[in-house]
Amino acid sequence: MQIRLAAPLQSDSIVDGEGIRTVVWTQGCPHNCKGCHNPSTHPFDGGFLVDVDQIISELKSLDNQDGITLSGGDPLCQVDACIEISKASHELGLNVWCYTGYTYEQIMLNPKQKRLLEYVDVLVDGKFILEQKSYDLYFKGSRNQRIIDVKKSLETGNVILVDKYKDEKVLDDSYHKPEYMFI
Numbered sequence: 634m635q636i637r638l639a640a641p642l643q644s645d646s647i648v649d650g651e652g653i654r655t656v657v658w659t660q661g662c663p664h665n666c667k668g669c670h671n672p673s674t675h676p677f678d679g680g681f682l683v684d685v686d687q688i689i690s691e692l693k694s695l696d697n698q699d700g701i702t703l704s705g706g707d708p709l710c711q712v713d714a715c716i717e718i719s720k721a722s723h724e725l726g727l728n729v730w731c732y733t734g735y736t737y738e739q740i741m742l743n744p745k746q747k748r749l750l751e752y753v754d755v756l757v758d759g760k761f762i763l764e765q766k767s768y769d770l771y772f773k774g775s776r777n778q779r780i781i782d783v784k785k786s787l788e789t790g791n792v793i794l795v796d797k798y799k800d801e802k803v804l805d806d807s808y809h810k811p812e813y814m815f816i
């Protein structure tokens with residue numbers, strides 16, 4: 634199986650989730666957020682193809698990483714490859730964060746995308762909204778985005794935020810509802 638990437642694996646990141654992380658920069662994103670910092674990652678025929686096995690071997694060779702971060706681009710557009718990488722990461726003792734322009738509620742309505750959530754520990758969801766941009770937020774660019782504890786959310790059927798980030802104010806919660814309700 635192959636995955637289309639925008640850039641090689643980036644290890645030792647401290648800004649793409651908690652701890653020291655290796656980022657998988659997926660290529661291809663349909664969201665077209667105004668003010669996106671990575672427009673070169675949008676075309677689905679851009680970047681380059683890599684064997685997932687090669688990514689996993691590179692992950693095995695790295696030291697001192699706490700986890701991986703699926704970013705992009707939008708990883709939810711390459712679910713099968715991201716599942717394989719996430720499974721292998723867990724076997725290596727690495728936790729998995731995933732950034733996506735889809736909301737949790739949208740993902741829950743898409744059976745294929747929903748499968749990836751079983752292998753993700755933390756989801757940072759929602760499009761980047763320029764009007765809600767802030768430099769005061771941890772690990773996200775705009776206030777509408779949420780840092781979600783995926784396991785607890787799947788168990789309860791509600792969006793449960795990671796405890797330490799849940800007090801960050803969401804300015805416009807209408808973005809998440811009502812059109813995207815849980816199934």
Ligand code: SF4
Nearest residue numbers: 662665666669706734
């Ligand atoms: S989801 Fe992320 S990569 Fe895609 S357009 Fe929005 S900010 Fe850019």
